[in-house]
Amino acid sequence: MSTPQQAFDELKKLSKELTLVRSIDAVLGWERETYMPPKGEALRADQSAYLSGLHHRLFTQPRFGDLLAEVEASELMNDPDVAVNVREWRHAYDRAVKVPTELVEETTHTAVMAHSAWVEARKKIDFSVFQPHLAKLIDLTRRKAEYIGYEENIYDALLDEYEPGETTANVARLFRNLRAGLVPLVQAIAESPVRPRTEVVHREYAVDRQRVFAEAASAALGFDYLGGRLDTVTHPFASRFGPGDVRITTRWNPRFFNEAFFGVLHESGHGLYEQNLPAEHFGTPLGESVSLGIHESQSRLWENFVGRGRAFWRHFFPRARQIFPRVLDDVTMDEFYFAVNAVEPSFIRVEADEVTYNLHIMLRFEIEQAIIAGELDVADIPGAWNEMFEGFFGIKVPDDSQGCLQDVHWSFAGFGYFSTYALGNLYAAQFYARAKEDVPDLEERIALGDFAPLLHWLSEHIYSQGMRYRSRQLVERVTGQAPSHEPLMAYLHAKFGELYQL
Ligand code: ZN
Numbered sequence: 001m002s003t004p005q006q007a008f009d010e011l012k013k014l015s016k017e018l019t020l021v022r023s024i025d026a027v028l029g030w031e032r033e034t035y036m037p038p039k040g041e042a043l044r045a046d047q048s049a050y051l052s053g054l055h056h057r058l059f060t061q062p063r064f065g066d067l068l069a070e071v072e073a074s075e076l077m078n079d080p081d082v083a084v085n086v087r088e089w090r091h092a093y094d095r096a097v098k099v100p101t102e103l104v105e106e107t108t109h110t111a112v113m114a115h116s117a118w119v120e121a122r123k124k125i126d127f128s129v130f131q132p133h134l135a136k137l138i139d140l141t142r143r144k145a146e147y148i149g150y151e152e153n154i155y156d157a158l159l160d161e162y163e164p165g166e167t168t169a170n171v172a173r174l175f176r177n178l179r180a181g182l183v184p185l186v187q188a189i190a191e192s193p194v195r196p197r198t199e200v201v202h203r204e205y206a207v208d209r210q211r212v213f214a215e216a217a218s219a220a221l222g223f224d225y226l227g228g229r230l231d232t233v234t235h236p237f238a239s240r241f242g243p244g245d246v247r248i249t250t251r252w253n254p255r256f257f258n259e260a261f262f263g264v265l266h267e268s269g270h271g272l273y274e275q276n277l278p279a280e281h282f283g284t285p286l287g288e289s290v291s292l293g294i295h296e297s298q299s300r301l302w303e304n305f306v307g308r309g310r311a312f313w314r315h316f317f318p319r320a321r322q323i324f325p326r327v328l329d330d331v332t333m334d335e336f337y338f339a340v341n342a343v344e345p346s347f348i349r350v351e352a353d354e355v356t357y358n359l360h361i362m363l364r365f366e367i368e369q370a371i372i373a374g375e376l377d378v379a380d381i382p383g384a385w386n387e388m389f390e391g392f393f394g395i396k397v398p399d400d401s402q403g404c405l406q407d408v409h410w411s412f413a414g415f416g417y418f419s420t421y422a423l424g425n426l427y428a429a430q431f432y433a434r435a436k437e438d439v440p441d442l443e444e445r446i447a448l449g450d451f452a453p454l455l456h457w458l459s460e461h462i463y464s465q466g467m468r469y470r471s472r473q474l475v476e477r478v479t480g481q482a483p484s485h486e487p488l489m490a491y492l493h494a495k496f497g498e499l500y501q502l
Pocket of ligand 1 (some may be wrong): 266270296301
């Protein structure tokens with residue numbers, strides 16, 4: 001017989017072990033994208049599959065469930081720290097044991113084939129190459145959702161994986177309101193006679209200088225290069241190994257300033273969150289980030305609300321002129337600020353500006369719900385996509401590589417993932433508005449290159465909390481308001497109304 005305290009200590013030990021397995025896999029994953037030679041692919045796949053299997057076996061052992069039940073029935077639950085860890089362990093454990101191992105393995109196997117098919121379909125611009133694989137993944141995903149269970153909508157079970165506790169109904173309501181505000185704003189911007197000089201960001205920006213500038217900017221925000229590094233990859237990401245080691249990545253484009261610079265700020269935002277999680281809780285949920293939506297709120301906050309802000313460029317534009325002499329000689333700060341904030345309806349989500357970005361997400365959210373609910377046939381996805389796109393953006397999708405084949409997510413059965421991008425934008429607007437209220441000279445400090453007040457505010461209210469609150473609860477506690485489209489719309493109207501003289 002053990003005491004509840006012993007059971008809790010054993011859970012913590014197991015949780016630490018699980019976290020270390022994930023962390024080792026993260027090192028391998030980062031290395032695969034950065035330095036691994038091509039012939040290492042098969043070995044790396046075996047190494048990662050071994051670690052995933054190990055993680056799954058450790059986690060789903062009945063012992064984990066027994067220990068959880070013992071602590072749950074005890075008075076230890078009165079300790080709020082214990083209660084948070086147990087709540088999150090239970091959530092993850094239930095999701096892991098409810099889905100049969102055969103279904104997990106079949107999905108993994110199908111996703112490997114589906115990914116190659118997606119790459120080929122995109123290259124050939126032929127949806128039919130991907131279609132049977134996608135149909136199979138959708139079927140497997142539906143079965144997974146049924147095993148996990150849901151109250152109202154089958155899509156809830158999928159959303160819950162990326163944004164725990166959030167529901168389809170909530171997200172649908174938020175998106176409906178947001179869309180009602182965005183569509184006329186996009187329209188008004190399109191009709192504005194005022195246009196930015198976008199060519200100034202498409203000049204020759206030497207990559208070695210871009211690196212110096214981007215690293216200096218991210219260090220100024222507070223990204224700690226003694227506890228992290230920046231490397232070059234094809235598809236940028238941020239990865240946390242654990243306290244003291246957070247990796248960020250980017251890709252460099254010598255003829256387009258925005259790509260790497262704002263990419264680095266974006267990944268630095270993810271990195272700042274990870275670097276400022278409470279290290280003493282590493283290995284338990286209290287030492288982890290809340291959700292993908294909250295994570296994205298941090299990348300977006302630093303990339304857009306700070307990095308694409310006027311205050312930021314007051315400080316950094318004179319430095320940009322020093323680092324890129326001649327390139328920016330004939331450009332004013334205002335012109336540069338406008339150019340990095342140009343709004344242009346475009347087909348590709350990852351290239352979208354702050355105003356149109358969320359429309360790309362809403363379209364995916366609608367289509368995913370319809371396919372998971374069985375209301376839309378897989379064969380009809382391209383048609384549905386193109387029709388909806390024209391309705392949202394007023395432009396016709398030229399082909400499926402610029403339409404429904406552009407994103408990787410469906411090829412790994414990542415249904416439910418996309419919403420977190422738009423939720424992140426909404427949360428970011430709410431957090432930033434609140435930070436400005438709490439720190440009245442926030443933007444004056446930013447204009448002086450001093451980002452410490454903002455970083456401290458975010459650390460105190462968000463980073464240091466780990467998973468103490470679910471996303472909706474965290475937003476409410478920090479901002480005094482439930483997740484809402486209003487702060488984002490107010491921000492967009494103020495910023496772009498001024499730029500485009502609406
Ligand atoms: Zn991100």
